[in-house]
Amino acid sequence: xxxxxxxxxxxxxxxxxxxxxxxxxxxxxxxxxxxxxxxxxxxxxxxxxxxxxxxxxxxxxxxxxxxxxxxxxxxxxxxxxxxxxxxxxxxxxxxxxxxxxxxxxxxxxxx
Amino acid sequence: xxxxxxxxxxxxxxxxxxxxxxxxxxxxxxxxxxxxxxxxxxxxxxxxxxxxxxxxxxxxxxxxxxxxxxxxxxxxxxxxxxxxxxxxxxxxxxxxxxxxxxxxxxxxxxxxx
Numbered sequence: 157x158x159x160x161x162x163x164x165x166x167x168x169x170x171x172x173x174x175x176x177x178x179x180x181x182x183x184x185x186x187x188x189x190x191x192x193x194x195x196x197x198x199x200x201x202x203x204x205x206x207x208x209x210x211x212x213x214x215x216x217x218x219x220x221x222x223x224x225x226x227x228x229x230x231x232x233x234x235x236x237x238x239x240x241x242x243x244x245x246x247x248x249x250x251x252x253x254x255x256x257x258x259x260x261x262x263x264x265x266x267x
Numbered sequence: 268x269x270x271x272x273x274x275x276x277x278x279x280x281x282x283x284x285x286x287x288x289x290x291x292x293x294x295x296x297x298x299x300x301x302x303x304x305x306x307x308x309x310x311x312x313x314x315x316x317x318x319x320x321x322x323x324x325x326x327x328x329x330x331x332x333x334x335x336x337x338x339x340x341x342x343x344x345x346x347x348x349x350x351x352x353x354x355x356x357x358x359x360x361x362x363x364x365x366x367x368x369x370x371x372x373x374x375x376x377x378x379x380x
Contacts, residue, residue, distance in 0.1 A: 160309070187368070189369060191371065193374075196276075196376075198276070198373040198374055199357060199371050199372070199373060199374050200371075200373075201369075201370065201371050204368055204369070242309075242310070244310075244369075246369060255300070255302075255310075255312075255359070255369060256309075257302075257309035257310040257311075258309055259307065259308060259309045260309070
């Protein structure tokens, strides 16, 4: 069964801190997605990666295929980064189980 | 720019009424998906469609219906048979062939009172 686990479930940090959110999966994936969900529900796709590392502004996503693990890092965190961060794995062939989602990490950045 | 449009962002309905959520994409993606999110749970698949005029049930299809008459549109109807319809609903689409890149809508939050 495809499973995606995220940690921590909740994270509170001070403005400026370096943030790491972890995601592990049980079955080999073809790609891993990081999503951001703000209060009110809107979801934004941050990254899709299948190997290595991607960077966008203060956000960095890495994936280790051998260890079945991905991390999302936020440098110089800011209160506007407060959101739920969700990882999801897509599996070869797509279809009904093409995406398996983690339960999300609720991040709060305090000023 | 190409993307997925979900409307409305917030929707309120009385119990016992059917309601239809809109999902439109201009990405020329063949596959489209509907997911449901409940507090403390990961998103779960309701229905998906890989081609026009064809769709399949996901993990939690009971109380929902869909149609796929056009490639760009995949509306979801929440029927009165859905026992707990209040939730966040997310539409997604996927490229076919090669790397499975998904695009996500911004979601619709449905509240049934």
